[in-house]
Amino acid sequence: MEATGVYHEQLAWFLYERDQIVHIVLANRAKAYFQSIGNKSKNDKIDAKGLAVMGATQPLTIWAPISKQLYELRSITRHLEDLQSIKNALRGQLEQANTSIYSSKEVTRSIKKTMKEIDKQILNAEKMISKCIDIDPVLRQKIEYLTSIKGVGEKTAAVVAAETDGFAQVRNAKQLISYAGYDIKENQSGQRVGKTKITKKGNAHIRRALHFPALNVIRYEVGSFPSLYGRILDRSAIKMKGYVALQARLLRIMFSLWKKEEYYDENYNWQEKSIKKSGSQTLCMNGYTT
Template sequence: MKNLKYSVGIDVSMKDFACCISVINDEQDVKVKATHKFANIESGFGALLEWVKRHKKEDLPLIYTMEATGVYHEQLAWFLHHKGNSVSILLPNKAKKHLQADGIRSKNDKIDARGLAKVGAEKKLEQWTPPSMELYTLRYYTRQHQSLNEFYTATANQLHSIEHSQFKNKDIIKQLKSSLKLYEKHMKELEKLIAQLIQSDPILNRHYKNICAIKGLGLLSFAVIAAETNGFILFDNAASLVKYAGYDVIENESGKHTGRTKISKKGNSRIRRILHMPALCAVRDDQPQFQKLFERVYERTRIKMKGYVAVQKKLLVMMYYLWKKEEKYDPAFKKEVAPALPGATHDELLNEALIKQQN
């Protein structure tokens, strides 16, 4: 039996990270070579490389696999990437499902690291590509803007409730109004920073002008999509992008049973959230390809939100192709920008299955 590949699974927490190095042979047997725990600081990163070097006896491919745990994995991922290593970052739910499929019910750092090492050994995972500094900064701006917007909405609802109650408290009302003004001020400041960043970067500015020729898409929606997709660099096709955003379809049929078909929502909710208003505008502003798509879906389903979600998906896919081809949107172009997805004969078949989403 010949060994084929080494895999290092890493379970990261705030203070430390547990590691497991495994090797897979040509019969697909995964053997654990060693496990260890390191401090989640730069000296721990260097110690990890030395530890791997001691246990990697053969000149075989090596991949580091870790979960996306908030921000705690980022420094280690950047360190490994800059050292020329192959790094793959999984969503936590994917790693969890793999462990469950292997019949593992217990959970601790060591078990999780072993599970990640096995995933990396058995599967051909996509390599992680870090975003550029501009996109990284843009992501901070857009996510902070969303947080402030959510605070603003919650505070406005609280203010509305107090103002319409039987007993009003002037001090609390004054505080809430002051908070609303502060949130609004900070959001405007962030919008200026986002605009300055996009205008100062030639590549981002060119894509912005090309894509935002679509009525309904604006500076903020463009910024969120660009930041959350890392400039579409990780996507080889539109189908993978649709899945990443949670617009992929889940069917529920078995024998005579026919359940409800729905979108998975197992993806980036920030993308679905930001495309809600652009979809409404795209239909309202009399843009034929969006309006006709909405009308076709609504005519069959009699549910408006199904039509709007179909338009959201279409907007996202159109942005992808405009970005990749570096073309400006032409409203007179009547053909589908994106080809049919696998398993569908036409774009409408997928759109018809989309249901009302929660923002």
């Protein structure tokens, strides 16, 4: 079956508990396979047939459900993300209320009261995250490997661990980059070269979680992150492009630390390995040419 948010999970669990072999493929992988076998249209019948052929002919990893601990952690981190989104929306409403020509004191008071309650819920969710991690000594140690990167906090590490099921859903760094939506989408035809962007067709929770850590590693001048950011900024003059590259590199390093059970070493050479060469340029795992 194809991974469709959380909607495939009940069927997957139903089959798993009855000792059936289950394969779950990411949407972008399924789409690429459908295109490779000549599927030009899309509907439920065509997709079902394509998945059946894929399951019969392709070597697929046998699915195992996310651990109960990480499933609960994922629920909490997503709840926290929703609370933060609500708070940002309320902050915008408050600013609008304070800057309008005629403002209602009652409305302003109500917004502030709601924001205070949301702040309490956010603080409670953060405590729930720590408590959920502390229950499992192994998970706590793994999280500490990730937070050994200065600028990566417990909440970020919790999101990455929960959204990847402890990286059990990915086989290698290349697949991880695609899973998080950091893989690149080229726009080139003949001599025309358009803008190169990331696809964003992946786990948005991970990308949101890595936004501030990417800013932090520049602020704290962690390892080779500033030099990578500087090179991309010099070439593109686009700050966000540099920050996105840092997010991708952070994710790959976190994957390595988790698998190797190691703390981050700033002196280690984390230089990206090439995955594709084009002329004199090398396309790196972070999605940008160097």
